[in-house]
Amino acid sequence: MNRLVAALARGCLPGIVALLASSAMAAIAPQTIRDLAFGEGDDKIRAIGALSASGDPQALPLLQALLDGEMQTAGEEQVLLVQGDKATDLLTGRTVSPLPANRDDVVVNNRVRRSLGTAIAAAKLFAPDRSARLAAARELQNTADENMLPAITTALAKESDAEIKELLSQTRASIQLASTDRATRIAAIRTLAESSNPSTKTLLLGVLEQKSGSYVEADAEVRSEAGKSLRAVESKLATGEMIGRIFSGASLGSILLLAALGLAITYGLMGVINLAHGELIMVGAYATYVVQNLFRRYAPGAFDAYLICAIPMAFAVAGLVGMALERCVIRFLYGRPLETLLATWGISLILMQTVRTVFGAQNVQVENPSWMSGGFVAMTGIVLPWSRIAIIGFAALVLLLIWLLLTRTRLGLFVRAVTQNRAMASCTGVPTRRVDTLAFGLGAGVAGLAGCALSQIGNVGPDLGQSYIVDSFMVVVLGGVGQLAGTIYAALGLGIVNKLLEAWSGAVLAKIAVLVFIIFFIQKRPQGLFALRGRAMET
């Protein structure tokens, strides 16, 4: 966003300069221009401050010109704006041609350059466009110094937008912390209590700092105010962090849910342990990759829409692979779960090696559509990426569809019937074999959807499935067999617990802790969270 504004500003510049060069130039005091051109460093910085505080619409182009090295002097009197082989005298507004020979660059040392940068940002505070002002306020937040104080104060007085006002008053307060006036400092500290910016914490800590036994801040009341504000800021920061963690937990949970939903169907409902499930996820991800490439090659204009096409593709490809597997291998192993486990492992090896042979062993790039980049800013410093938000929504949608499919359709009825009593279902005319194939295809298709979702946030490679298979089985084990509700709770629970633990102990130890937790949990509830209890379950 920031870059966009800067580009806009630069793009408009020549036009504005042309305007400047004629009449309007007179609005800026000639002394200020002279100070900019001929003054010492301090004079320049003062002049820059004055310019930015003036709120004058012409200040911005002028400052920009100085920064870009387009401002030159000729002799003792002429201040020129040089663009290519044309020059304008900034003091008189007249065009100078040909270019004088005795031109000199205006010296801009690092200190001046820094203050120019902030001043330009401050000048943008007066831009008519709200988003430009907001971007400027954000930029200033971490860079402003006391020279900008007048500019910020003026802008604050003019500003009507609440969000920008808030930002500016925070920034002003952080500058005012250094004020010599006690009342100003206290007021500033009180204002800062509203901040949720991590750097505010550092600022306030600075007030409370001790150096060689005595406080940097001599006034006890100021210190106590700072202490109060610090606590307020810290609690806001902690809340923000918590939101971030719970969000990433929910995001991980929704990914686990997508990965485990397919398993909940094939394992939970059909009792088939499918170790190739992870590879079906991978197949879905590669299907997305292929669709993306096709769009890039044949319909680059519609690239942002490729996902709409990739979702059914991923479902269909993975589903077909799954149905083929069921027909060729798994069908012959019903009732022999351990053998199924080994055979599906063999399938997973073959699928992985096939993908390696076709697409290469390296990870492939799957790009997000543009509407998925960026994120929702929940708080300062807490950005929730759209891609992850989209996946949470997607998981919920898939869940809803599966639930509808299982409870509201004939296929769902058949699947549930076969789950409960295969022989009886067969006797009542349910085509059990076809139901098996379709249900397995459905589970595989959902795995494909998971792969499509995963391709949007992570690497896509032949080993993609391997990294999710253990976790998704844990979800099914924890959630209990044959229960969608258990799968949901287990997936979200594991996701959030994992992320919370991660912050506290690191990713690997968190995973191990979760595993140990599952093992102990199973002690108490051997059949998982939502188990059917009864005579039938025990035999």
Add this chain to the structure above:
Amino acid sequence: MSGASSREHWDDPVATGTRLLGEGVDTTHRGILYLDGISVSFDGFKALDSLSLIVDAGELRCVIGPNGAGKTTMMDVITGKTRPDAGSAYFGQTIDLSRLTEAEIAGAGIGRKFQKPTVFEQHSVFENLELAMKADKRVGPTLRARLDAAARDRIASTLETIKLLPEAARPAGLLSHGQKQWLEIGMLLMQEPQVLLLDEPVAGMTDAETMRSAELFVSLAGRYTLVVVEHDVDFVARIAHKVTVLHEGSVLAEGSMEQIQQNQQVIEVFLGR
């Protein structure tokens, strides 16, 4: 929940059945099985509803009742397979069954035959009996166990009793359904239990086999306590001294076969509605 508290006893060596093995059961008040107010529910369905029942030592008790009356669940509770939600189950005066595991209960002297015959199908008939034979059934002694002549003779005589002597070396999986029932009964006898719980012991047997079973059970009564769950009313009439009728998880009637057959409530449950 009583299930949770009893679990802890699993690892408590003092509570294991092996200690109780040698001691025998305290039957000073004639009763050997005491069920008092047992309730078990599965997902809201009450399989047993405060069932109370006393079986005397040496008795041959038949338990009948329509499907879902709770007969099998009652056996599950006695053998520790299902933990009751409420009520107590005692073996003799002293042994609280709700505190023991299945293996401990078996070791203490309650043998059970399942509705569907379960034998070790890959093992020979002989081995099935050998495994069931009363012995120290902990890991170490089992590893070192040797068959002595006395044990072989016992197995041989049991084989004779259950008429499977010619099949001794065959894998049990190759036996007919009726033969498997016999083998399972033989395995129970090898355990030398105090109480035999028999869940539909004559299902799948020919008439001749059923007759022989009846003879066998009657001859066992006195030495053992038998609790027989059976649907076959003729068979029950042939062997029963005392019959208990279960209905919807609790005892509906109890008495001799004649009394039961004349009981108005029983007739309603079995015939009317």
Add this chain to the structure above:
Amino acid sequence: MILGRAFMPDATLGAPRYLSLLSPGGWSLYGLAAIVLFFVFPLLHLTVPADSALHISDYWVTLIGKIMCYAIVALAMDLIWGYTGILSLGHGLFFALGGYAMGMYLMRSIGHDGVYQSDLPDFMVFLDWKKYPWYWSFTEHFGYALALVVLVPGLLAFLFGFFAFRSRIKGVYFSIITQALTYAFMLLFFRNDTGFGGNNGFTDFKRILGFPITAPETRMALFVTTAAALLGFLLLGRWIVMSKLGRVLTAIRDAETRVMFSGYNPLYFKLFIWTLSAVICGIAGALYVPQVGIINPSEMSPANSIEIAIWTAVGGRGTLLGPVLGAAAVNLGKSWFTKAFPEYWLFALGLLFILVTLFLPRGLAGLWHSRKKRP
């Protein structure tokens, strides 16, 4: 008495007898293997000149040594899966733990001969550690390392098994959880901070018990030790499966409830065989590491553990000798394949998994058995 003899218990009922060391054929195969491994191999390797056609090269000594370690693992797998019906997908973990325990000793034996010539192993110098973490104490003593080889896998298996079996986790549930266990340990060992060399694990060993580890004599000694372990464990396995305990184990596999109602507590029986199996794996790992010269966390990957299951399945479950031959066949095939068609090995392995489970549920041993029966 006579009756009894006629019904000598046969633990491997339905399984081919000659492969389970019960028949004269089985015993002569056993004796032949002992002669070849203890005499023929060492002689041909050490005394026959390298240019002779009869010479056995280093390559074969390492390969066969390695395969014998795998065979021990397959044997351990057979005890728990073939006989007791519990499929472990975490046996690679116990193997690796035994290997790491031995590796610790071997790392300590490098002394100052590492790249940094420090007291500490190179990876610790690299991490800027100043001293050994506490769990490395005493590992410079060979005896202590041997104790770790047995105790670490044994204790872990015991604890895990106790909790898992107590809550009656069975079948695929158990398999999946063992898979998660080995996966978690792999992640743990991948961390540098765990103190076992992270990614790279242990390698560049110099000596064992003071002997240079690459010297032909040392290698041959390790080879013979491994052979002795393999043959020894075969006898141990035979003793167990022939005992009444062995029959209880198969009974647990076939009808656990009946076992329970016969008065045996399956928990302790499973725990016994599970722990024993893990310890055997640990010992195999300890023999493997000095011969192969490296141990790293990838040994704990779930894929490795599943491969163990396929060795056992290829050979034939519940036959003791079958899994040993299965491990040999699959691994010989692997070393040939990965040289001849490296790309296709995973295809071959994958197909093997599928074909064996579909068409050879009793493995090669079953195939042999039915072929012998037919004529």
